[in-house]
Amino acid sequence: MDQLNVHPYDLLLADSAIALLKILLVSTILLTAAGCTASKLRRKLRQKRKSIAEESATDRPAGRELPGPPSLPVVGSYPFMQLPYRRWLPEGARLYGEIFVFQLAGNCWVSLNSLKAIDALKEHGEALSGRPQGLWSKKLFNGNGLALGEGPAWRKQRQFVHRFISQIRSHRGNLESLMHEELQLSLEEQVPGEPVPSELFTRITANIVFRIIFGQRASDNQNFTSRLEAVQTIVQKDIYSSFATSVLLPYLMAFPNLLFYLVKKTRAAQRSIKLLLSFIEDQIRQANQLSNSGCGDATFFVETAVNSAELASMENYSDSGLAVTIFDLLIGATDTTSSCLKWIFLYLATHRNGDYQDELFKELSALTAADCQEAPGLRALITEVLRLHPPLPTAINHCAKEDIVVLGYRVPAGAWVFPNLREALRSSTVFGAAPDQFDPARFLTGPGGQFKKPAEVIPFSVGPRSCPGERLAELQITLVTVELIRRYRFRLAGDVTPEYVARLMEGSDGLVWSPKNYQLVMEPRV
Numbered sequence: 001m002d003q004l005n006v007h008p009y010d011l012l013l014a015d016s017a018i019a020l021l022k023i024l025l026v027s028t029i030l031l032t033a034a035g036c037t038a039s040k041l042r043r044k045l046r047q048k049r050k051s052i053a054e055e056s057a058t059d060r061p062a063g064r065e066l067p068g069p070p071s072l073p074v075v076g077s078y079p080f081m082q083l084p085y086r087r088w089l090p091e092g093a094r095l096y097g098e099i100f101v102f103q104l105a106g107n108c109w110v111s112l113n114s115l116k117a118i119d120a121l122k123e124h125g126e127a128l129s130g131r132p133q134g135l136w137s138k139k140l141f142n143g144n145g146l147a148l149g150e151g152p153a154w155r156k157q158r159q160f161v162h163r164f165i166s167q168i169r170s171h172r173g174n175l176e177s178l179m180h181e182e183l184q185l186s187l188e189e190q191v192p193g194e195p196v197p198s199e200l201f202t203r204i205t206a207n208i209v210f211r212i213i214f215g216q217r218a219s220d221n222q223n224f225t226s227r228l229e230a231v232q233t234i235v236q237k238d239i240y241s242s243f244a245t246s247v248l249l250p251y252l253m254a255f256p257n258l259l260f261y262l263v264k265k266t267r268a269a270q271r272s273i274k275l276l277l278s279f280i281e282d283q284i285r286q287a288n289q290l291s292n293s294g295c296g297d298a299t300f301f302v303e304t305a306v307n308s309a310e311l312a313s314m315e316n317y318s319d320s321g322l323a324v325t326i327f328d329l330l331i332g333a334t335d336t337t338s339s340c341l342k343w344i345f346l347y348l349a350t351h352r353n354g355d356y357q358d359e360l361f362k363e364l365s366a367l368t369a370a371d372c373q374e375a376p377g378l379r380a381l382i383t384e385v386l387r388l389h390p391p392l393p394t395a396i397n398h399c400a401k402e403d404i405v406v407l408g409y410r411v412p413a414g415a416w417v418f419p420n421l422r423e424a425l426r427s428s429t430v431f432g433a434a435p436d437q438f439d440p441a442r443f444l445t446g447p448g449g450q451f452k453k454p455a456e457v458i459p460f461s462v463g464p465r466s467c468p469g470e471r472l473a474e475l476q477i478t479l480v481t482v483e484l485i486r487r488y489r490f491r492l493a494g495d496v497t498p499e500y501v502a503r504l505m506e507g508s509d510g511l512v513w514s515p516k517n518y519q520l521v522m523e524p525r526v
């Protein structure tokens with residue numbers, strides 16, 4: 001009865017007071033913890049500075065201080081640059097030149113902006129073969145895999161992947177018919193008469209890679225496709241683009257569980273990655289069972305890997321380690337290759353009002369199917385798209401294992417070093433007066449318009465960490481492009497204004513650089 005006498009406002013007030021108290025309590029705990037961490041960090045920084053100062057000059061390689069924006073405590077270089085930082089990089093290169101440094105998310109980032117600077121990845125191959133080992137990679141991948149792994153295990157798995165790719169490429173006929181079949185199936189799955197979403201290219205690529213790895217179509221496996229899509233969303237976002245992550249991340253890192261359990265998006269991302277990894281582990285278990293029963297098919301990656309004595313002899317080798325390598329192959333292969341195809345078909349649909357695609361169609365129609373792959377106009381198109389829109393514009397961060405000197409500047413051990421491929425591939429010194437323009441003819445020379453592959457176009461990066469999937473990606477891009485140009489004429493669906501095309505061309509800000517999604521009208525050529 002007593003309760004009935006309580007006015008609802010009183011209840012509301014009591015609730016608010018409790019909520020306020022809770023907020024105050026949590027804030028106090030957080031602030032105290034942050035204070036402790038900050039002082040811990042300050043102490044560490046002082047110790048680090050002291051030990052650096054104590055290093056004798058002879059121990060350190062000579063070299064000037066790297067140029068770059070200033071850096072403040074806590075916020076780093078954030079106030080002097082813009083986010084997303086990738087969009088600011090051209091400005092940084094203009095201000096500071098071929099190589100510069102900035103501080104973000106508590107780390108020292110070194111941007112290599114020219115081909116000469118990027119050569120450091122070859123020249124200091126071993127010293128720069130490290131990868132930053134952040135909280136994410138430790139917690140989710142445990143140092144395994146190709147993209148973030150290091151040391152002898154990474155080297156051995158890379159060799160294994162290289163050998164597998166050369167082996168399937170040596171049965172080129174089989175590989176090509178798998179790709180043709182997949183393209184045909186993916187096209188048949190489109191709604192007849194409707195414009196085709198640019199996501200078609202992701203579907204084709206995912207299906208091809210999935211078949212190479214598991215011997216089945218990805219589209220037939222809903223469990224896989226939904227998990228892959230969730231992980232792709234993470235890859236397409238750049239976690240360093242926001243203030244919260246670029247500035248607060250190092251402090252949140254001090255409380256990994258807080259980071260994982262409080263930040264909803266991070267938790268969802270972690271869950272998606274774990275689900276995809278557990279799906280891959282199931283496939284590995286099935287491959288093991290098939291192999292033990294003698295019913296396996298060792299032409300697929302997963303079967304070849306579970307039967308490999310070389311991999312089995314690796315220290316701490318496990319199914320979960322192999323799952324991370326397969327995860328890297330799936331993710332590494334899908335978004336990059338499909339991004340390139342999306343750019344290609346955007347240009348085909350828009351460049352020179354369609355005259356350009358008609359020219360290519362004529363070139364390909366005059367050739368046999370085998371010769372089409374080497375057609376100069378086609379090679380020039382693919383090379384120009386990869387030059388202007390490298391799918392991984394800043395590759396993956398490398399980590400300097402020791403102090404090195406690049407172009408006369410000292411790069412400190414522990415720095416996150418990345419090749420700024422987008423900048424280097426738009427150098428006017430190398431690519432002429434209009435490097436930002438789409439002009440495939442720049443790669444055609446001589447009276448017959450011969451194509452010569454330029455060594456300067458390096459969208460797959462260079463050095464011991466360069467992309468192991470380069471040859472596979474090139475074959476896939478070539479086959480899909482030839483086949484579609486020979487069959488269809490393309491235009492963008494909807495109200496196509498120059499502003500709309502410019503917006504599509506701006507692309508995404510994530511780790512992988514794709515055009516914004518578009519719809520393609522594909523008219524069969526008769």
Ligand code: HEM
Nearest residue numbers: 146147332333336337392395396460461465466467469473
């Ligand atoms: C157009 C397509 C592709 C492009 C432009 C591309 C580009 C790149 C780049 C720039 C890197 C980072 C190199 C560095 O850190 O310096 C990389 C790494 C990697 N790529 Fe690709 N890639 C493509 C397709 C593929 C395919 C088809 C596969 C799988 C078969 C693949 C698997 C990987 C893996 C596993 C790594 C990590 C290698 C390591 O750290 O040792 N990529 N790729």
